[in-house]
């Protein structure tokens with residue numbers, strides 16, 4: 001249990017404080033660690049002044065960057081600029097400010113840096129060849145972070161699910177795939193879901209535990225972390241509906257080409273956790289077990 005370890009960092013600042021991974025990181029913090037979660041209104045990672053003010057006000061010993069632009073399809077069009085600002089420029093500004101003050105930064109990236117041509121789990125050394133503007137901007141962000149200091153972390157994660165939050169009055173919390181499938185599955189008789197994109201669904205509380213173990217034990221670098229196992233989206237959707245007890249909806253598998261999303265996505269993007277495991281992260285549980293825990297927690 002990480003809570004029994006004496007924490008390496010006593011004060012942590014988390015940017016993108018309303019995000020689903022950010023909240024899970026705060027909830028999983030080892031005992032004795034003070035977590036400052038700052039939403040976009042209090043720390044804008046695209047502003048050097050805002051970053052400097054937050055570092056000055058809170059004097060963190062490590063910064064987690066949970067802020068990102070995750071609208072993969074919109075990033076191909078109307079969200080093009082926001083994608084570059086949030087996923088490439090922001091991490092680069094944060095990394096520079098943290099480096100100047102010798103504060104390690106733990107930044108999060110994505111499996112979408114890969115082109116999906118492999119059929120066995122990607123390792124950190126594999127060539128990154130993004131298929132979308134989102135993947136390209138995230139790759140730019142992780143490169144900027146890693147080149148700013150050897151003490152910084154870039155941690156690739158994928159297909160997040162877990163509790164979602166919003167601190168904005170009347171603000172809509174972001175969703176995730178299981179929540180969307182459960183909602184649509186109760187409203188519709190058929191759901192069309194792509195059957196040719198394989199990866200590892202990952203539960204934010206499990207990832208958060210692993211991230212804390214990583215930053216407690218490792219000294220920076222590029223890592224990957226996800227729940228164990230892999231699945232195509234259509235089968236993932238069927239499992240969600242089954243666990244959620246949604247019986248009157250059928251999932252129809254369709255190809256990515258038929259589905260026609262604006263952004264291309266990797267056909268295969270399972271990532272190996274081996275490097276994280278070799279740095280003190282305990283084995284992640286299989287995604288179906290984690291999914292079951294999440295869906296049961298909703299009722």
Ligand SMILES: NC(=O)c1ccc[n+]([C@@H]2O[C@H](COP(=O)([O-])OP(=O)(O)OC[C@H]3O[C@@H](n4cnc5c(N)ncnc54)[C@H](OP(=O)(O)O)[C@@H]3O)[C@@H](O)[C@H]2O)c1
Nearest residue numbers: 016018019020021040044045067068108110157158159160
């Ligand atoms: N979700 C996934 O399936 C997935 C997959 C692969 C990788 N990842 C990566 O994992 C990390 C965490 O993702 P997540 O799903 O937890 O993200 P999320 O829930 O979408 O949260 C992102 C947060 O960033 C905030 N934000 C937006 N603009 C900002 C700005 N200028 N300055 C500071 N904060 C800003 C958002 O606030 P507002 O809502 O107020 O705009 C939001 O709370 C990200 O790096 C993401 O790219 C996620």
